[in-house]
Amino acid sequence: MKKVLFIDRDGTLAIEPPIDYQLDSLEKLEFYPGVFRWLGKIADELDYELVMVTNQDGLGTDSFPEDTFWPAQNKVIQAFKNEGVEFAEVLIDKSFPEDNAPTRKPRTGLLTKYFSEAYDLENSFVLGDRITDMELAKNLGAKGIYLSEDPELGVNEIETPKEDIVNAIALTSTDWKAIYEFLKLEDRVTEITRNTNETKIYIKLNLDGSGKNDIDTGLKFFDHMLDQIGRHGSMDLTIKVDGDLEVDEHHTIEDTMIAFGELFNKALGNKLGIERYGFCLPMDDCLAQVAVDFGGRNWLEWDAEFKREKVGDMPTEMFFHLFKSFTDGAKCNLNIKAEGDNEHHKIEGIFKAFAKAMKMAVKRDANKMFLPSTKGML
Structure with missing residues (x-):
């Protein structure tokens, strides 16, 4: 066509x-x-x-x-x-x-x-x-x-x-x-609707936005972390989730990140001109490091431990799982590490570093519209 x-x-x-x-x-x-x-x-x-x-x-x-x-x-x-x-x-x-x-x-x-x-x-x-x-x-x-x-x-x-x-x-x-x-x-704006018996999800993503977000997952701390991704990653995010929170938080968090990852992969399109790789940042007592590769293969390396059962209304056991869900949908490698004493600072630092890594990796140069790969495909 x-x-x-x-x-x-x-x-x-x-x-x-x-x-x-x-x-x-x-x-x-x-x-x-x-x-x-x-x-x-x-x-x-x-x-x-x-x-x-x-x-x-x-x-x-x-x-x-x-x-x-x-x-x-x-x-x-x-x-x-x-x-x-x-x-x-x-x-x-x-x-x-x-x-x-x-x-x-x-x-x-x-x-x-x-x-x-x-x-x-x-x-x-x-x-x-x-x-x-x-x-x-x-x-x-x-x-x-x-x-x-x-x-x-x-x-x-x-x-x-x-x-x-x-x-x-x-x-x-x-x-x-x-x-x-x-x-x-090209315009990197796309959206996804993902409905199951456990969750109803709508996400709209503009990879080249300015950090304007409208997020409601039913989990306030999760909303806060997703807002970090949009704000520090210079993406516009609309995320609306109706999940079975009466059961627990698992399905809402997992399904949201699977859908977000799939949408991210779709928005990247042919990946021509992207930097592909991308960040570490300090947050008070914490040092968070996130490296990403949008190379078409999913993998997660995780080195962060939490002593509390929850941060806000989110179980700390879900932090690993949500990033694993993202890598599965986005077909990317993530290497995440966080050091520090304050649990809130550690997870917020991870999300901020994740956002900066995303921003760095998806950046494009109109004068270098070739595929960042020696294989010829990603």
């Missing part, structure tokens, strides 16, 4: 004339800085079919004659072709907004061929500088990259809730390098 990058023209590739908003002469034609270099790299390195989709209000009428439009349009197409960027299709709607034409963005009348099994619209993008471009993404079942000189203002201008329009990211329209890096690194 082919992924598609649906690209608006004015305000995205070429700077939209600020007075009449019509790019109807060669004198008005000015490209955004970096667009040839970075769109060229997108065309060369990434697996997207490029499609230009543009509304040109009243093209062919007295207010916008075609003979003033085509010289500039042909120059745009030829300039990109000269740099190795060719559009599979160039789709132009000529209607006015009040016409409500089915072919006018955000409607999909020009794009019916892409609603087929040959195209992967779920992982395709609409790239544009207007809310209608983001609405088009929603109507296609694709994702949106919203370009604005003021991204925060632009997103807030969407009258309906952002999530009701599209899963859109806001970037400044002049930063084509950021567009390239975003597309190359």
Whole structure:
């Protein structure tokens, strides 16, 4: 299945004339800085079919004659072709907004061929500088990259809730390098629902987040430790668990970490460009050391002893088990060691070091998108 990058023209590739908003002469034609270099790299390195989709209000009428439009349009197409960027299709709607034409963005009348099994619209993008471009993404079942000189203002201008329009990211329209890096690194947001007779679990993970967490497992100390992972690992975590705590804590903790590990492995995807390895840190009297390898094999080495039966509402015997459950799901090696006298400090230090190890290991470099393995697979 082919992924598609649906690209608006004015305000995205070429700077939209600020007075009449019509790019109807060669004198008005000015490209955004970096667009040839970075769109060229997108065309060369990434697996997207490029499609230009543009509304040109009243093209062919007295207010916008075609003979003033085509010289500039042909120059745009030829300039990109000269740099190795060719559009599979160039789709132009000529209607006015009040016409409500089915072919006018955000409607999909020009794009019916892409609603087929040959195209992967779920992982395709609409790239544009207007809310209608983001609405088009929603109507296609694709994702949106919203370009604005003021991204925060632009997103807030969407009258309906952002999530009701599209899963859109806001970037400044002049930063084509950021567009390239975003597309190359891909979105590492995923979710999982895991229901059994013992637990009902929902987890959503953004590996490239900022530590925003919404966690409720029914076990307050477990929530606190999972929050450490999100906060210190710079991940966004939503975890909701309804477990059989009337029996004991075992199923809730075990099943949550199995699901979390499986989700982590899914979010890593093809693992291209990741550091793969990653940390030790002090916490008062404790020294916690966590080493990780996302090499595709599960293993846990554990060197930490606890004298108390519980820390908070969590049995200390479950600490080994929860990390073992994670390694089984995530297919990674973990080596964990903690020294110290205070049991709370030891386990919290382990979770913080675990979070830092995760952050280090999943970090990516857009300029080094190769697999960190001599075997050629992970």
